Amino acid sequence: MQEKYQSYLEYYIDNIKPAINELDIAIKCKSRLKNKDIAEILGTSEQEIENIRTECNIKIINQKSLMRIMQKSSSSLCKIFQRELEVGSPFTYTIEQFAYIYDLDKDLVIEVCDELNVSEITWQSMPTVFGFLPYMN
Numbered sequence: 001m002q003e004k005y006q007s008y009l010e011y012y013i014d015n016i017k018p019a020i021n022e023l024d025i026a027i028k029c030k031s032r033l034k035n036k037d038i039a040e041i042l043g044t045s046e047q048e049i050e051n052i053r054t055e056c057n058i059k060i061i062n063q064k065s066l067m068r069i070m071q072k073s074s075s076s077l078c079k080i081f082q083r084e085l086e087v088g089s090p091f092t093y094t095i096e097q098f099a100y101i102y103d104l105d106k107d108l109v110i111e112v113c114d115e116l117n118v119s120e121i122t123w124q125s126m127p128t129v130f131g132f133l134p135y136m137n
Helices: 008-029 035-042 046-055 063-072 075-087 095-101 106-116 127-134
Strands: none
Touching: 008 035, 008 063, 008 075, 008 127, 035 063, 046 063, 046 106, 063 075, 075 095, 095 106, 106 127
């Protein structure tokens, strides 16, 4: 059986990027977001969203409360968001920060970056690095 993704870039393009785009559109276009919509975009259950809303006393889901939900959710997209916040959302990432945020094998990322002669990772260089990283489920 052939792997669905050859590289992390393919996984990112199919899974992470669309979810980020959907979140952006949902925040900008919908006045009241529902648990079902958020759960679907984040890749989690409606029950988890409801539990977080109850725990954090969130009455309405808007841009601010959505960020709070993402800080608490266990979805893989939210875990990336949480780790990004943890490192401070810099404009450039060290190789170690990049590996940590995306939960990638640090030694493999170092190896790829050495081959590409990349010492830090930006939004511009991220797709290139992702393209050389094999997807590991």
